[in-house]
Amino acid sequence: MSRTAFEIYGRGFGWSWRLRGPAEVLATGSRHYDTSRAARDAIDIVRAAVAEISGHEESFPDTDVDAPDISVEQEATPSGELPEERNNWVWRLQTANGVLGHSADRFSTEMAAQSAADQFLDYAAGALPMFLVGAEYEWKTGPKPIEVGSSSLTGLVSEATRGIRHRKVLDQIDTQIVVSGTRGKSSTTQRLDDVFNRRGYDTLTKITGNHPLLIHNGEVHPIERRGPRTTLYENISLIAEFVPELDAYEPDDVAIFENQGITEYTTRLFNQRLTDPDIIVLTNVRQDHTDTLGKTRTDLARSFARSVPAGTHVVSGEQHPVLHEYMQKEIERRGGTIEQVDIPDEHEGLIGSETIHAVNAVLDVVGEPPLPAEEIESFLSAIQPTWIEIEDGCIFNAAEVNDVESTEMVRRVLVDDEYITPFVYLRRDRRGRTASFAQYIELLFERELIDEAHIGGANTRAFAENVDVPTKCHSQNADPEQVLTELFTDGRPVILMGNTVDEFMREMQASIEQRVKEKRQAASASEAVDISEQGSAEATKPKDHE
Template structure:
């Protein structure tokens, strides 16, 4: 939402505007645009991470007084783990606790990593493209002494960024020691580090749970939940499955939204009202983005094949799509999953061509049973987007999103969205200026 800086002629007018804002904003997910919006409050300090060695992390965890003091300041610690929807779930939890007056410290490690401290956002500046486990040492050094500055109860909410069973367990058991772990779901991702099958991934995630920890499990597959229950209870933990009501079953992200309420109840908090949950779920359902030249949806942010297919099914109605799959050299398991997925789409006559960019494009092209257009690393994102839109099919971006090329692709998409809306606005103005016909 945007609002002008106008003043109101009366208090009644101002209150009416507030009520209207609250009506429109119910269930809205906060979006943090880090940078210029904080200039009026003074500069926002970024947190540089990635420089310490792994030995520094181990020393901090094993005998570091700062780390023990850091953890002791929180009345409640929540970790969000799992495959998909971690960052958005962390943001929702942070929003709820912050609005309820808690002293909140939140770490998001997804596409745009940030620290959120009582609503104020601090970007995480990594010294490379990868998430590193020892970046948390910098977080403790920077923010640890500040937690005790507030009188209200302190809540720590952390996204577990680890991608192997060992590192996930290190974050859970040693770095955070959570009261509750919210497991969003189990999808085929990080297959090369967590396991080839969903059951293997479920086992890796379950074995990372510390003894005595309660798990809120958003995964809806009954067999996987039962498997995870046996693994977690064998280690002295407890687990409950998130209940998704019939009206929301099958909707994208419904399990993560309802998991917020289940986690709140697990720590003795009042759940979010049903109207707010309904608004959350309605807002995250995918819709085609209309831009100059056609339609597009960026599904690269979900980056696993099950979630990508859920997005595709909710968008299409019997029409073929044109996939653009972006690959990363450090996600070869994900690359293999998407090669199989593209073959499945071709076999079911859902696609007749695919574009691919990033790393290992030649290997990908040789191993899929559909015609492929390969884009080189040095190609301009805006030029690639223009070529995709000439196919007269709706475009879906898939695979990976954390890369300089995909950042440039997002900018190119935004430019075309603006051009499309400007043209639509001009057309409406032109039609309204036409003289009315009298008969």
């Protein structure tokens, strides 16, 4: 999956946004805002401007922009100069009301700046807003982080005894949506939040992960957990604090929760006790969390189906007919209903198509019109994997998708039947995932799609000893920069896979981004030299005389 997103972040002087492409930041906002909501609203204006420039005005019909345009020009120094040794060319996105955003870098030639502007238009059309929170992001003003969780048993019991009051609070919400499944939960939750927020609903959304957060109508509230572990009971506190605000607003309200359970029991507890979903979006059933949810995809499907409360409608993105039939019988037996997302022929095989079309299915359930076709096309285009080109060769970081089925889908989109060099990064706390990737690496070797696997992270020696594949192990203390160089020794494209939440992988991603920038700068400099030489040749060329 592509890493493309509009990142909303805070600094000491306010909130801003930037558009991150697959390997580098492409654009930044033109100003800072006092609140995260204002920065979020600015992104909608940017997306509406991009849609109109691209001829897709119907994608953002509720956001008005006046005469949007993208210009490429030279940016002078504060003293008004254009030094020859400086990259002077930039692009700007603007309307009649002012500049909305601009290129993240300056370029040495007009052609390079125009190419960057075109790239921005391509990616911005389908990019989603994403809030960045955590210690590295500090904001001047804004909502106070919410403290949840308790490290003591007494604290948990205290929260659990609020069950009756909690159910009464849940009853105040017009529509509750829970997003469950294996892959794509966070992005689907973000996409639902984006759509309902833009359509004027009073929207409350909770997203889990390393930096969990709550979003209320575009205003972000970071969640600070007091205890060392994630606790499902934190949702009682969050719902009790924010749902009364939803009930006080005039528009219909919708609450969207990402199910954070990773066992059958906790997944069921979340759906049946901590929330009361009208709709459950089941993104897919992939082979991950096999040590907690089940050893096979059928076991995983059973776990998800058994977590559905009576009276709940399930929108399922899982396309496997046998798994769907099994879940349908189990869910209907429990008093629920299920529909399988219908993927049009032209979107078959595209990564993420089941989750994007699931949004339309949800809109249909609540009586809302579907997303415009152009918006769906833009979303799908933005998330399809493409090779990242650096001086060493081509690389793609598929470690973010975690499971083997999704990794294989990425590989097929990128190379199909060509050889690759895989780098599998292991984590000690993901034994089920490690076992799945061991089988996957052996399968790639048997099909003659790899002739060696590079292994990094924890327990690399044990992994190497249990696969019948030539391996090269890299220790946890290895230099990511050096490992990245070694991966290209055979001259083949590289796919990173396995796990991404680790400092080593963050440093490797940073190294990739730096090499992308260096390659672009080298190409731009070469282009500038060519233009200069061409100009010199034209100047010295003998003129014809009559």
